[in-house]
Amino acid sequence: MARTAQDVTDAELSVLQMLWDHGTSSVRELTERLYKEVSLSLTATVQKLLERLEGKKYVKRDRKTWPHQFSAIVRRDELIAHQLQTTADKLCEGELNTLLTCLVKTKGLSAEDRESLRTLLDDLDSNAK
Amino acid sequence: MARTAQDVTDAELSVLQMLWDHGTSSVRELTERLYKEVSLSLTATVQKLLERLEGKKYVKRDRKTWPHQFSAIVRRDELIAHQLQTTADKLCEGELNTLLTCLVKTKGLSAEDRESLRTLLDDLDSNAK
DNA sequence: TGAAAGCCAGACGACTTGTCTTTAGTCTGT
DNA sequence: ACAGACTAAAGACAAGTCGTCTGGCTTTCA
Structure with a gap:
């Protein structure tokens, strides 16, 4: 039996903080704020974190916009x-x-x-x- | 980079609870209370948990007694x-x-x-x- | 329609954590 | 003082987590 999953991990939390501080954002914006640079791999990382946060119902994604817009749904x-x-x-x-x-x-x-x-x-x- | 380790894991906490509730105990006593049975592997598991708790300074071990006696050093x-x-x-x-x-x-x-x-x-x- | 960007699924490696095996040490009763 | 039983110590291991990355696809826009 391995360890129990955390509710929100450190990396996920840092994304959430950005959403709390700056409101609805795109992946690119979040990546820029978090890493001070943008690259393929970094945006993919943020993408994955958002995907997991979405699964945990802490973030919602607007799929009607392009690029998708993300916002926190917990305070x-x-x-x-x-x-x-x-x-x-x-x-x-x-x-x-x-x-x-x-x-x-x-x-x-x-x-x-x-x-x-x-x-x-x-x-x-x-x-x- | 993987996740940061938990302060006290679930299994470790259950051992701590036993120490809080019953005071200083031997590995055997803890194993009996936790698992309602005793076996080589189970006692080894408890032993390992105690070892980790000792490392975290949450438990102290009296090596002068036989078998060793363990007690919590955090309330x-x-x-x-x-x-x-x-x-x-x-x-x-x-x-x-x-x-x-x-x-x-x-x-x-x-x-x-x-x-x-x-x-x-x-x-x-x-x-x- | 072609370039640039975003989306998505899956893979990965490092690490955690509960469990178990093995070997060595210590005690007990006879 | 020796067999048998228990404890100690060290390490191995599987399953799971988590941050990261790759590669293929889709969308947008000039």
């Missing part, structure tokens, strides 16, 4: 939340709250960090009301 | 914090606060969850004062 914070949920499942039996507590407890949060978190919680409270 | 919450930091580094440029914010924002925390978090923050405040 950065959604992906983060998903990753955290995965970690929670593995280490805390899915208890996100446990994980949050561990996190807040163990890592040194600054006073400002704590303050902004508290504000955030307040907002949530009033929305939920 | 569960330390490992969790480390995993989260890794995620933060990858997705938020290391900003743990950003990650926390994303998390709290995106995932539905219950009112009780929010309350316990707030209490936790209060505790931290008074300790830090």
